[in-house]
Amino acid sequence: MNAPSTTSAVAPDLAGAVHADVGAYVRRVCVAARAASVPMGRASSKSKNHALAELARGLRQRCDEILAANATDVARARAAGLDSAALDRLALSVKSVEAMAAGVNQIARLTDPIGEISDVRPMPSGIQVGRMRVPLGVIGIIYESRPNVTVDAAALCLKSGNATVLRGGSEAIASNQLLARIIADALGAAGLPREAVQLIDTTDRAAVGHMITLPDYIDVIVPRGGRSLIERLMRESRVPMIKHLDGICHVYVDDDADTAMALRIADNAKTQRYGTCNTMETLLVARSVAGAFLPAIGRIYAGKGVELRCCAESLAILAGAGIPGLTPATDADWDTEYLAPILAIRVVQDLDGAIAHINTHGSQHTDAIVTSHHGRAMRFVREVDSASVMVNASTRFADGFEYGLGAEIGISNDKLHARGPVGLEGLTSLKYVVFGNGEVRGD
Amino acid sequence: MNAPSTTSAVAPDLAGAVHADVGAYVRRVCVAARAASVPMGRASSKSKNHALAELARGLRQRCDEILAANATDVARARAAGLDSAALDRLALSVKSVEAMAAGVNQIARLTDPIGEISDVRPMPSGIQVGRMRVPLGVIGIIYESRPNVTVDAAALCLKSGNATVLRGGSEAIASNQLLARIIADALGAAGLPREAVQLIDTTDRAAVGHMITLPDYIDVIVPRGGRSLIERLMRESRVPMIKHLDGICHVYVDDDADTAMALRIADNAKTQRYGTCNTMETLLVARSVAGAFLPAIGRIYAGKGVELRCCAESLAILAGAGIPGLTPATDADWDTEYLAPILAIRVVQDLDGAIAHINTHGSQHTDAIVTSHHGRAMRFVREVDSASVMVNASTRFADGFEYGLGAEIGISNDKLHARGPVGLEGLTSLKYVVFGNGEVRGD
Numbered sequence: 001m002n003a004p005s006t007t008s009a010v011a012p013d014l015a016g017a018v019h020a021d022v023g024a025y026v027r028r029v030c031v032a033a034r035a036a037s038v039p040m041g042r043a044s045s046k047s048k049n050h051a052l053a054e055l056a057r058g059l060r061q062r063c064d065e066i067l068a069a070n071a072t073d074v075a076r077a078r079a080a081g082l083d084s085a086a087l088d089r090l091a092l093s094v095k096s097v098e099a100m101a102a103g104v105n106q107i108a109r110l111t112d113p114i115g116e117i118s119d120v121r122p123m124p125s126g127i128q129v130g131r132m133r134v135p136l137g138v139i140g141i142i143y144e145s146r147p148n149v150t151v152d153a154a155a156l157c158l159k160s161g162n163a164t165v166l167r168g169g170s171e172a173i174a175s176n177q178l179l180a181r182i183i184a185d186a187l188g189a190a191g192l193p194r195e196a197v198q199l200i201d202t203t204d205r206a207a208v209g210h211m212i213t214l215p216d217y218i219d220v221i222v223p224r225g226g227r228s229l230i231e232r233l234m235r236e237s238r239v240p241m242i243k244h245l246d247g248i249c250h251v252y253v254d255d256d257a258d259t260a261m262a263l264r265i266a267d268n269a270k271t272q273r274y275g276t277c278n279t280m281e282t283l284l285v286a287r288s289v290a291g292a293f294l295p296a297i298g299r300i301y302a303g304k305g306v307e308l309r310c311c312a313e314s315l316a317i318l319a320g321a322g323i324p325g326l327t328p329a330t331d332a333d334w335d336t337e338y339l340a341p342i343l344a345i346r347v348v349q350d351l352d353g354a355i356a357h358i359n360t361h362g363s364q365h366t367d368a369i370v371t372s373h374h375g376r377a378m379r380f381v382r383e384v385d386s387a388s389v390m391v392n393a394s395t396r397f398a399d400g401f402e403y404g405l406g407a408e409i410g411i412s413n414d415k416l417h418a419r420g421p422v423g424l425e426g427l428t429s430l431k432y433v434v435f436g437n438g439e440v441r442g443d
Numbered sequence: 444m445n446a447p448s449t450t451s452a453v454a455p456d457l458a459g460a461v462h463a464d465v466g467a468y469v470r471r472v473c474v475a476a477r478a479a480s481v482p483m484g485r486a487s488s489k490s491k492n493h494a495l496a497e498l499a500r501g502l503r504q505r506c507d508e509i510l511a512a513n514a515t516d517v518a519r520a521r522a523a524g525l526d527s528a529a530l531d532r533l534a535l536s537v538k539s540v541e542a543m544a545a546g547v548n549q550i551a552r553l554t555d556p557i558g559e560i561s562d563v564r565p566m567p568s569g570i571q572v573g574r575m576r577v578p579l580g581v582i583g584i585i586y587e588s589r590p591n592v593t594v595d596a597a598a599l600c601l602k603s604g605n606a607t608v609l610r611g612g613s614e615a616i617a618s619n620q621l622l623a624r625i626i627a628d629a630l631g632a633a634g635l636p637r638e639a640v641q642l643i644d645t646t647d648r649a650a651v652g653h654m655i656t657l658p659d660y661i662d663v664i665v666p667r668g669g670r671s672l673i674e675r676l677m678r679e680s681r682v683p684m685i686k687h688l689d690g691i692c693h694v695y696v697d698d699d700a701d702t703a704m705a706l707r708i709a710d711n712a713k714t715q716r717y718g719t720c721n722t723m724e725t726l727l728v729a730r731s732v733a734g735a736f737l738p739a740i741g742r743i744y745a746g747k748g749v750e751l752r753c754c755a756e757s758l759a760i761l762a763g764a765g766i767p768g769l770t771p772a773t774d775a776d777w778d779t780e781y782l783a784p785i786l787a788i789r790v791v792q793d794l795d796g797a798i799a800h801i802n803t804h805g806s807q808h809t810d811a812i813v814t815s816h817h818g819r820a821m822r823f824v825r826e827v828d829s830a831s832v833m834v835n836a837s838t839r840f841a842d843g844f845e846y847g848l849g850a851e852i853g854i855s856n857d858k859l860h861a862r863g864p865v866g867l868e869g870l871t872s873l874k875y876v877v878f879g880n881g882e883v884r885g886d
Contacts, residue, residue, distance in 0.1 A: 385484070393570050434811075
């Protein structure tokens with residue numbers, strides 16, 4: 001079955017739509033999303049997977065159109081002076097459209113979480129009490145330039161039976177408008193409401209302010225973007241959020257670390273990719289092994305051009321070993337997410353010092369210990385207050401795919417509801433189900 | 444071991460403390476709570492249970508003191524003209540102090556949820572990924588008159604490894620101050636920080652406004668109180684909440700209901716207790732059985748003096764059967780939590796009509812179907828969007844004890860994090876734990 005193409009004939013409005021009353025427009029979108037969330041919550045796995053298959057097919061079939069819309073976004077962004085990293089994030093290619101489609105097919109293959117009943121147990125009164133997994137309802141996604149988020153987020157929310165309101169970056173408006181049409185066409189082809197995924201089609205910045213103050217129509221906001229966006233939402237949102245803040249991740253090399261393993265992990269955690277939130281930003285080394293370990297890891301970093309910002313003690317050791325690219329660390333370095341070939345290094349007395357440093361300066365994202373000592377490994381795991389705590393593994397593994405979630409909508413720094421990589425389960429809720437046989441309550 | 448009694452010599456300050464700068468005072472309390480949350484998170488089950496045992500013992504030992512402090516609260520409240528229901532909630536007795544102590548002993552016997560590691564699974568990369576249950580951190584409880592909440596909430600938060608900031612009703616200030624000292628003594632006797640449970644010791648209403656705007660020091664607010672309190676907090680809180688709103692609960696009597704069972708459940712759900720949040724407020728009856736069922740249940744309600752607010756159709760049937768106490772329902776009745784011997788009654792066409800009514804007018808708290816039809820039972824369970832959905836059981840079972848949670852801190856109407864009765868698990872969070880053997884990430 002082909003997706004209906006009635007809407008695809010409309011040329012994307014490159015500058016976004018203009019609404020005389022943007023608040024009323026956003027409310028209409030959210031009211032329609034709430035209405036669509038009812039049939040979405042009841043939709044069978046079959047029809048949700050049908051919509052996802054249609055979406056993947058639509059992306060592949062309409063790849064040329066997508067690239068043309070995206071080219072207008074890129075041209076406008078370049079004319080507006082967007083920097084090259086931002087242009088990179090904005091630009092789509094045949095390969096990245098295929099990757100989007102493949103991602104949608106992969107989400108279709110995940111087990112449908114909705115309707116699962118678990119932990120049904122008989123109670124002394126005779127009733128049986130269990131829990132059923134259900135959608136959250138309406139999910140608002142607020143994100144910046146990358147247009148592939150439009151498809152990823154829509155597919156995850158669709159699979160988990162939610163309706164979605166998308167608010168992408170204004171630079172990507174033409175790409176996002178076309179992608180939203182392809183998504184709506186796929187929903188329609190599967191007999192699901194087209195309003196189950198809607199894009200806020202205006203670049204008017206006031207739209208975000210309206211979205212985050214409609215708790216009756218949006219159940220949760222997932223913000224994906226820079227610190228200033230998230231901080232604004234934290235101040236102003238009246239809707240609960242699953243939010244992703246900084247990743248100031250640590251590797252602690254313990255007294256009893258296997259040196260070869262510590263070198264491999266400290267190298268990978270920093271240098272495998274510099275710009276990701278699960279990249280190590282501060283290396284902590286136990287005093288007893290600092291003299292031996294630091295020159296060896298310093299040579300590896302030097303070979304890759306990593307600038308090292310060092311505490312006095314590590315600076316002396318590394319300088320003594322002739323490592324280049326050293327700078328004395330300032331207090332601000334312990335609290336900085338570089339997202340760059342820069343690493344802070346600090347010598348600590350022992351495990352207690354490492355835990356204290358991480359719980360003070362970290363961002364509760366991902367932290368690892370390298371040690372052969374079981375008791376210290378387990379204390380690290382218990383006492384480091386982060387979403388992911390690791391023993392003898394690279395922080396780079398903190399990721400929905402590596403954790404077996406199949407996909408992720410983000411990595412949560414929150415403690416309530418969802419912590420760490422958020423997959424389908426994080427977009428659902430558990431309600432209680434009670435099966436009785438006429439029981440009533442006495443007292 | 445006896446609890447140290449140094450602080451108990453201080454007479455309770457009956458009017459609450461006065462702080463020149465209440466904002467600075469509340470911040471000091473919350474900063475101390477954050478610091479105390481670290482050792483609490485690491486505390487062994489043994490020391491937490493020791494503190495709970497000391498607390499139960501302290502309550503029993505100091506029962507006379509508690510009753511004396513409570514008597515001053517009651518006298519002041521009576522002089523201030525508090526109504527008799529509120530005085531009832533405020534007043535303690537030997538029996539209620541014993542019940543508090545017994546509740547604390549019961550919480551001590553629950554399995555400690557903290558540190559539990561579950562679902563550890565090997566991933567293709569070689570790492571093993573699991574989840575560990577950890578405390579939320581600092582929990583703020585904002586509640587109204589009943590002083591037993593001070594002890595219940597403190598005990599649950601203590602057992603789950605959290606620090607707690609309590610803000611009770613001003614009427615109960617003397618009772619609460621003494622109870623807070625007994626709790627702190629018990630913590631101290633077990634070698635845990637006394638600041639792990641703190642009472643905001645002033646009746647200054649500005650204190651609440653400060654508590655709810657310190658997200659760096661309080662991880663979650665649990666409000667327990669009337670609608671106006673909760674609505675204020677929803678507007679103003681910068682801290683996430685686990686909140687309890689109205690219970691507009693329904694029983695739907697289906698076409699295929701067993702009549703005797705439906706009578707028993709509809710009677711119990713309404714009349715077993717009138718003032719609880721899981722009491723039925725609206726009875727829905729399928730049209731095909733209304734003529735037979737309504738007169739029978741109407742006679743039961745009439746015998747107990749329940750006022751019936753009826754749709755036109757049920758009014759005609761009940762009036763025709765000579766049932767007294769009938770009033771025509773207005774639209775407002777479908778949205779009202781009576782907490783009184785008043786019941787709204789509506790005839791609906793079928794299951795679809797019942798689900799539509801409940802999802803429109805209910806409060807997503809607890810709703811039940813009475814039916815012998817499996818398919819309709821399962822549709823009701825799946826499609827009614829409430830925290831507890833029941834088949835052939837009284838709504839009165841929606842309760843942490845009846846669900847086997849051992850205790851509850853409240854019943855959540857929220858969808859994020861915790862839904863329905865909230866026990867120890869709702870006061871915890873899951874973090875990811877990764878066990879590796881030197882794995883690093885490739886791409």
